[in-house]
Amino acid sequence: xxxxxxxxxxxxxxxxxxxxxxxxxxxxxxxxxxxxxxxxxxxxxxxxxxxxxxxxxxxxxxxxxxxxxxxxxxxxxxxxxxxxxxxxxxxxxxxxxxxxxxxxxxxxxxxxxxxxxxxxxxxxxxxxxxxxxxxxxxxxxxxxxxxxxxxxxxxxxxxxxxxxxxxxxxxxxxxxxxxxxxxxxxxxxxxxxxxxxxxxxxxxxxxxxxxxxxxxxxxxxxxxxxxxxxxxxxxxxxxxxxxxxxxxxxxxxxx
Numbered sequence: 001x002x003x004x005x006x007x008x009x010x011x012x013x014x015x016x017x018x019x020x021x022x023x024x025x026x027x028x029x030x031x032x033x034x035x036x037x038x039x040x041x042x043x044x045x046x047x048x049x050x051x052x053x054x055x056x057x058x059x060x061x062x063x064x065x066x067x068x069x070x071x072x073x074x075x076x077x078x079x080x081x082x083x084x085x086x087x088x089x090x091x092x093x094x095x096x097x098x099x100x101x102x103x104x105x106x107x108x109x110x111x112x113x114x115x116x117x118x119x120x121x122x123x124x125x126x127x128x129x130x131x132x133x134x135x136x137x138x139x140x141x142x143x144x145x146x147x148x149x150x151x152x153x154x155x156x157x158x159x160x161x162x163x164x165x166x167x168x169x170x171x172x173x174x175x176x177x178x179x180x181x182x183x184x185x186x187x188x189x190x191x192x193x194x195x196x197x198x199x200x201x202x203x204x205x206x207x208x209x210x211x212x213x214x215x216x217x218x219x220x221x222x223x224x225x226x227x228x229x230x231x232x233x234x235x236x237x238x239x240x241x242x243x244x245x246x247x248x249x250x251x252x253x254x255x
Contacts, residue, residue, distance in 0.1 A: 005044065005050075005057075008037050008040045008041055009024050009057060011024070012027050013028070013030075013031040013034070021061070024061070029110075029113070029114065038067055042058075045059050052085045052089055056089055056100065059073050060107050063108055064114075066114030066116075066124065067118070067120070071123040071127040074130065078101075078133065078134055081138050082098075084100070086100050092139060095139060095178060097139045098138070102142070102143035105143045105144050106143045108147075109147035109148075125151075125155045128148060129156045132144070132156050132160055133159050133162075135163045135167070135184055136170060139178075139179040142184075144188065145188040154195050157195065161192070164207070167185045167207075171207070171210040171211050182208075182211035183215050186207050187219055187222075189203035190222045194226055197229055198229070201223055201232060204223045204235060205234075205238065207220075214247065217247045220235065221239060224254050236251055
């Protein structure tokens with residue numbers, strides 16, 4: 001006999017058993033029948049007696065499918081992110097810290113088309129706004145800055161600038177972090193370059209001055225390739241002079 005969780009996320013849309021929830025999540029994009037599972041997922045998400053993993057996966061699925069309840073749950077969780085029932089359920093191998101919000105960010109990115117269909121695009125933007133606001137405190141496993149589409153960046157630009165400013169203050173003050181916050185901030189600054197090039201590049205340069213690591217420099221190359229004007233060339237020159245052979249290779253002759 002199938003459990004509630006297995007009925008909702010253990011059977012794909014061809015009616016086959018699966019141990020990979022992604023089969024169901026991504027299958028939902030192509031099958032309108034996914035809507036039939038939404039009430040059950042909402043019930044599972046709200047059941048405090050259910051396993052934390054099952055509630056998290058229910059939330060992840062609802063976000064990926066552009067459902068308002070999923071977005072609202074993430075927004076509420078970001079108010080006190082470490083009190084979420086799923087916190088520390090997913091641990092990043094590199095830094096040994098929670099990475100659950102990165103997966104939720106990726107799900108929100110993937111939900112764009114369904115959010116448009118379901119009229120929940122505004123909630124999707126607000127979800128990203130909530131995630132961005134804690135980017136100087138929580139780790140996103142490279143699933144935040146690069147996952148923001150241009151419309152989201154424009155809508156959340158004040159929040160992006162604010163969190164980068166806070167993060168820069170912490171880096172300059174020598175506040176210890178358990179993860180590479182500088183690179184995470186660089187990824188956010190890279191997203192700004194697309195909508196406001198010169199200020200975005202300047203933010204990248206400020207972060208690199210505060211924390212000039214090889215990893216942060218490698219990520220900063222994305223800003224060079226996104227830039228169209230002279231600011232990008234200034235950044236390229238800085239990276240070429242200060243970066244490793246790997247960074248210079250990524251520049252592809254832009255130094």
